[in-house]
Amino acid sequence: MPKLHVASVWAGFVALNLSNPVSAQSLSEPDASRLLKPIVVSASRGVAQTADDTPASVDAIDAQTLQTGQAQVNLSETLSRVPGLVAQSRQNYAQDLQISSRGFGARSSFGVRGLRLYTDGIPASGPDGQGQVSHFDIGSAQRVEVLRGPFSSLYGNSSGGVISLYTADGGPQTVAEVTTLMGSYGTQRLGLKLSGTQGKVQYNISAAGFSTDGSRPHSAATRDTFNGKFKIALQEATNLTVVLNSISMPNAQDPLGLSRAELQANPRQVTPTALSFNTRKSVDQTQGGLVLDHRLGGGQSLQFTAYMGERSTQQFQSIPVATQAAAASPGGVIDLGRHYQGLDARWINQTTLMDKPLTITAGLATDTLKEARKGYQNFIGSNLGVLGALRRDENNTVSDFDQYVQAQWNLAERWSLSAGLRHSRVAFDSADRYIVPGNGNDSGSVSYQATTPALGLVYHANDAVNLYAAMGQGFETPTLNELAYRANGATGMNFGLQSASSRQWELGVKADLTPQWHTNVAYFQARTANEIAVLTNSGGRSTYQNVGATLRQGFEASLKGKISEAWTTAVAATMLDATYQNRFLTCVASPCTNPTTVVAAGNRIPGIPRSNLYAELAWHHRPWGMEAAIEWRRIGAIATDDANTDTTPTANVYNLRLSWAQKIDRWTLREFIRVDNLTNLNYVGSVIVNESNGRFFEPAPGRNNLVGITAAYTF
Numbered sequence: 001m002p003k004l005h006v007a008s009v010w011a012g013f014v015a016l017n018l019s020n021p022v023s024a025q026s027l028s029e030p031d032a033s034r035l036l037k038p039i040v041v042s043a044s045r046g047v048a049q050t051a052d053d054t055p056a057s058v059d060a061i062d063a064q065t066l067q068t069g070q071a072q073v074n075l076s077e078t079l080s081r082v083p084g085l086v087a088q089s090r091q092n093y094a095q096d097l098q099i100s101s102r103g104f105g106a107r108s109s110f111g112v113r114g115l116r117l118y119t120d121g122i123p124a125s126g127p128d129g130q131g132q133v134s135h136f137d138i139g140s141a142q143r144v145e146v147l148r149g150p151f152s153s154l155y156g157n158s159s160g161g162v163i164s165l166y167t168a169d170g171g172p173q174t175v176a177e178v179t180t181l182m183g184s185y186g187t188q189r190l191g192l193k194l195s196g197t198q199g200k201v202q203y204n205i206s207a208a209g210f211s212t213d214g215s216r217p218h219s220a221a222t223r224d225t226f227n228g229k230f231k232i233a234l235q236e237a238t239n240l241t242v243v244l245n246s247i248s249m250p251n252a253q254d255p256l257g258l259s260r261a262e263l264q265a266n267p268r269q270v271t272p273t274a275l276s277f278n279t280r281k282s283v284d285q286t287q288g289g290l291v292l293d294h295r296l297g298g299g300q301s302l303q304f305t306a307y308m309g310e311r312s313t314q315q316f317q318s319i320p321v322a323t324q325a326a327a328a329s330p331g332g333v334i335d336l337g338r339h340y341q342g343l344d345a346r347w348i349n350q351t352t353l354m355d356k357p358l359t360i361t362a363g364l365a366t367d368t369l370k371e372a373r374k375g376y377q378n379f380i381g382s383n384l385g386v387l388g389a390l391r392r393d394e395n396n397t398v399s400d401f402d403q404y405v406q407a408q409w410n411l412a413e414r415w416s417l418s419a420g421l422r423h424s425r426v427a428f429d430s431a432d433r434y435i436v437p438g439n440g441n442d443s444g445s446v447s448y449q450a451t452t453p454a455l456g457l458v459y460h461a462n463d464a465v466n467l468y469a470a471m472g473q474g475f476e477t478p479t480l481n482e483l484a485y486r487a488n489g490a491t492g493m494n495f496g497l498q499s500a501s502s503r504q505w506e507l508g509v510k511a512d513l514t515p516q517w518h519t520n521v522a523y524f525q526a527r528t529a530n531e532i533a534v535l536t537n538s539g540g541r542s543t544y545q546n547v548g549a550t551l552r553q554g555f556e557a558s559l560k561g562k563i564s565e566a567w568t569t570a571v572a573a574t575m576l577d578a579t580y581q582n583r584f585l586t587c588v589a590s591p592c593t594n595p596t597t598v599v600a601a602g603n604r605i606p607g608i609p610r611s612n613l614y615a616e617l618a619w620h621h622r623p624w625g626m627e628a629a630i631e632w633r634r635i636g637a638i639a640t641d642d643a644n645t646d647t648t649p650t651a652n653v654y655n656l657r658l659s660w661a662q663k664i665d666r667w668t669l670r671e672f673i674r675v676d677n678l679t680n681l682n683y684v685g686s687v688i689v690n691e692s693n694g695r696f697f698e699p700a701p702g703r704n705n706l707v708g709i710t711a712a713y714t715f
Helices: 003-018 063-067 150-155 260-265 272-276
Strands: 057-062 085-088 098-101 115-119 141-148 161-167 175-183 187-198 201-212 221-235 238-253 280-297 300-316 333-353 356-376 390-409 415-432 444-460 465-476 500-514 517-529 532-538 541-546 550-562 567-580 584-586 597-599 611-621 626-635 651-664 667-676 684-687 697-699 704-714
Touching: 057 063, 057 517, 063 141, 098 115, 115 150, 141 150, 150 161, 150 415, 150 444, 150 465, 150 500, 187 704, 260 697, 415 465
Parallel strands: 115 161
Antiparallel strands: 057 141, 085 098, 141 161, 175 187, 175 704, 187 201, 201 221, 221 238, 238 280, 280 300, 300 333, 333 356, 356 390, 390 415, 415 444, 444 465, 465 500, 500 517, 517 550, 532 541, 550 567, 567 611, 584 597, 611 626, 626 651, 651 667, 667 704, 684 697
């Protein structure tokens, strides 16, 4: 993005604002005497209800929280305020965010796994359970819902939870908006948005360009995104929603992790091999989907969802040249071309049973992902970091077919019962096309299936207090990336991996302490069999194994409210004990032909902080449309590997944000200043689990700032 252009846009809108100080009218938040309870649909598969009426831990982050005083680039900006969830921004756009829910997903070295991801009802997770959030458009979002616990198993191949982003509908007025920001490390973003209504069509279209030099050497990235949502009233009882989005991220540099010694010597440095091999990743993705809603009458409705897309990824790794000499080596460059599509059809019936309201949702879903996976050497002669000779060529397919039913019944005046059942079958097939001496035909297939029930009960003690209990089962198959390599260095996919299954339960209370104070508290436990864990991780390439049983148990709580008319606060806290329940063997180097390192029963599962705390204190000056807030994040110690040989220290991070809003005739202006890591603390942003060279640590940025402005014109 041209720096001169961004600076000129910024200067122009500041001048417009300052030239009209008298005519500016403040834009304040709604002055409600009672906190508004969020309406959610995740827990009930499309039927709207208040979050307090669900037997599940579910939170909704509204548009104001997502966008006010935020860069609107990464979900990690606001997910930290959700208890039970950890979103570690690696500041490494070659690896995406590291998101875990109640400890599920922490092992991921690429993308997001263990959670199901959706944008406007369109899956952002593949049938293998792995997904990306890089195309989530925060700037046009109406809300983000986060579901955790047993009921998330009704979404299929995941154990940790569900994250769903919903784009705001357009209209009724036509609004054009431009957003620009600049900040530390050469960070810039320019966003454009147009929303409104034209006849029977509501539209919300946005595009953004983002660039950064990165907080470490060799961590620069650029990212261009587009998102469009069109809601069309076909008939009085029929609506069609069309969603289109794309992302282009060429040559995002990867500085790799640091060892403990490197971290202590200089956390801003880059691993030397990252420079010599020019480690980087390029991504292009385009997808589209439609959701058709039709009301049949008599409380019945049908919903049909269809989508398709393509995603290409090319990643240059730091695999040593000597390692690639073996005939079985797949090289040091991963080249993926993926085409995916899916269908979901559901029937919703809102009726009665024994004169009590009953809602039933039943449906069928199928998804298919076809992958052309190639591997190349990352050198030509003595020239490193370039596309070399072909070393791997295979066509992989993963597909699922699921059937599900879910019901909610208000069986008595104060009691409501929710139950669901889902059957899933996930099949993998690999056709090897690279067959040479020393590298035979590694074609093969494997399939997994599971039936996952969930049951929840809510007791409405009074208008202010709801108590609930829930239990359920979930399962996770290995992803294509987790199957991609065998630990012993042999060719072909690791079809010996089994799926993991979990049994979960939770007890919770959701209560209005006063009309202006609300709290959620939950205790949860999840036992997993055949846990899939990282066996080796070197140069960006990971292998996996099943390690037996694990236990995740903990406590999460949130509190938000108004201290006075001017002061508000929000707190989210999580205490989590995640441990291996049996002894097993692992490796400290790659390849791993004979695991010899003992992991004792009771060791902590790596990548998961013991505690995670977010607290915010905000001051609002409504006449000026001003908000000032201090944020505090406390990130507990994190084990780096299965053997627990090292841990990250506990970190206390403070952030400051200031924002203003004015209305000048048809213009609405919003400005913000943000300073992250106020104390310039050196701390670890994320952990690369079981990194075989001991380079576990990805440092977080030091003190950094952002300045931004949004100008919207209503026609």
